[in-house]
Amino acid sequence: MNRNFTGTVAKGLLCVLLAFSLVIPSGIAYRNGDDIAPEKERITLGNLLPNPSFEEGGDKPTGWDHKAMCGTGKYLWNSDYSHEGKKSVGMLNIVGGCSDSAYWYTLDMVPVDPRNHTYTASVWYKFRGEKERCPSSYLRIVAYDKDKYYLSTLEVPCPYEDNDWHYAGHDYDASNDSSQTLPVDACYVKISLCGIVEWNQNADAEVRFDSVFFGVREHINNPPEAPDISGPSSGSPGEEYSYNFVSTDPEGDDVYYRINWGDNSSDTIWYGPYASGEAVAFTHTWENMGNYTISAVAKDVYNAQSEWGVLGVTMPIFYGFHLSLMERVIGWIIHAIIGAMHCQF
Numbered sequence: 001m002n003r004n005f006t007g008t009v010a011k012g013l014l015c016v017l018l019a020f021s022l023v024i025p026s027g028i029a030y031r032n033g034d035d036i037a038p039e040k041e042r043i044t045l046g047n048l049l050p051n052p053s054f055e056e057g058g059d060k061p062t063g064w065d066h067k068a069m070c071g072t073g074k075y076l077w078n079s080d081y082s083h084e085g086k087k088s089v090g091m092l093n094i095v096g097g098c099s100d101s102a103y104w105y106t107l108d109m110v111p112v113d114p115r116n117h118t119y120t121a122s123v124w125y126k127f128r129g130e131k132e133r134c135p136s137s138y139l140r141i142v143a144y145d146k147d148k149y150y151l152s153t154l155e156v157p158c159p160y161e162d163n164d165w166h167y168a169g170h171d172y173d174a175s176n177d178s179s180q181t182l183p184v185d186a187c188y189v190k191i192s193l194c195g196i197v198e199w200n201q202n203a204d205a206e207v208r209f210d211s212v213f214f215g216v217r218e219h220i221n222n223p224p225e226a227p228d229i230s231g232p233s234s235g236s237p238g239e240e241y242s243y244n245f246v247s248t249d250p251e252g253d254d255v256y257y258r259i260n261w262g263d264n265s266s267d268t269i270w271y272g273p274y275a276s277g278e279a280v281a282f283t284h285t286w287e288n289m290g291n292y293t294i295s296a297v298a299k300d301v302y303n304a305q306s307e308w309g310v311l312g313v314t315m316p317i318f319y320g321f322h323l324s325l326m327e328r329v330i331g332w333i334i335h336a337i338i339g340a341m342h343c344q345f
Contacts, residue, residue: 048110048215049191053085061089066104071095073102076206083124083165083210089193090208094135096197102135103195109144109188110214114172119182120217122169123193125158129205134160135195137207139168141214143186151183155194158207165210171217189214222250223304224276227257227296229311237315240285247298247306249276255298257282262292262313273301289315 050063054077060066066075069091076090091102112119123139137158143151158168172182182189193209224247231243247255256272261284274280286292292313298306 046215047213049106049212050108052212053082053210054087054089055085061087063107064089064104065107067102069094069102071098072204073098075102075104076208081126081128081208081210083126085210088126088208088210090206091135091195092206093204094195094197101194101196103140103192104209105192106190109148109190112143112182112186112189114182114186115184118171118173118217119214120169120171121154121156121191121214122167123156123158123212124165124167124210126165126208126210127160127163127205128208129163131160134205135197135207138192138194138196139209139212140192140194141172141182142190142192143183144188144190145185146187148188151186154180154182169213221253221300221302221304224249224253224255224298224300224306226307227298227309229294229296229309231311233312234314234316235286237286237289240283241313242281242283243294243311244279244281245296245298245309246277246279247309249298249300251300252276253300253302255300258297258299260295261286262294263288270299286313286315291315 051057051061054061054064056062057064057077061077069075072093073095074092076092077087079086080088081090082088089104094102121139121141125137127134127137139156139158141154141156143154145151154170154172156168156170158166170180172180191212191214193212195207227245227247229243229245232241235241245257245259247257249255253276254273255276256270257274257280258268258270259282263286265284271280271282284294292315294311294313295308296310297308
């Protein structure tokens with residue numbers, strides 16, 4: 001037998017076996033754009049306040065009243081100034097120590113549901129007079145529970161800038177932890193338009209209010225991003241592996257995850273909530289050899305769902321025993337070659 005030919009054949013078989021045994025597909029992470037998450041329902045209830053531009057009424061604007069005021073103080077409701085329409089309300093000459101506060105307020109309580117809605121309160125206001133002689137002014141929200149007992153007071157400041165009309169407003173979302181929001185158990189509110197002075201101050205200037213608004217904020221909730229999945233792309237059946245899942249919500253809402261591991265162990269459980277952008281680790285064990293696709297979807301606290309994120313994983317057929325098999329095959333070949341060489345001699 002030609003020894004060069006035998007050596008060439010042995011080397012060729014060895015290379016083929018090595019190449020075959022080391023071919024293991026790698027995992028690829030990508031986002032599936034086939035599923036489009038629904039937008040949050042657009043909610044518009046409009047202005048919940050009566051007569052918000054103060055156009056209607058007899059002795060007083062319909063739906064509104066004012067606190068008593070002593071001294072030279074005076075409540076105003078006329079067409080001298082207006083931001084929208086023909087009329088506005090206001091106060092003039094609030095005297096400290098006599099009537100240190102004056103305000104217009106809604107006669108009726110306004111029903112609210114802060115557990116499910118975000119509210120906006122706003123007003124246009126105007127000062128007439130120098131800054132040091134003008135009262136501190138606010139749009140005030142007083143919250144009550146279901147039995148109409150007092151809960152808390154919130155204020156939207158109306159700071160002095162000049163003698164033109166200016167806008168002041170604030171959103172109240174009970175789902176955040178800010179103290180400047182409606183209590184979740186609030187069922188009613190009353191709105192006031194206030195002017196306040198120090199006890200020794202004579203605010204012989206005028207403040208006007210117009211176009212007051214309190215209602216549900218029109219809002220479209222954006223879904224979270226498709227989860228990014230990271231972890232081993234190949235492994236051995238029967239071994240436990242850990243994978244990180246992370247999704248970011250555009251509004252910073254907490255997120256939940258639902259995971260499909262690509263085998264019969266997957267379920268429909270939503271895990272969470274977790275902070276937006278926080279990497280969350282889950283573990284899984286594949287019992288059988290094969291190729292699997294990890295799929296995950298995220299949703300926010302308003303049930304807006306993301307697109308699917310996926311990661312391919314391979315549990316290779318020969319992993320764990322292919323080297324010993326290769327060694328045995330090579331051994332057989334070597335023994336066969338040596339035997340052939342002995343026969344040659």
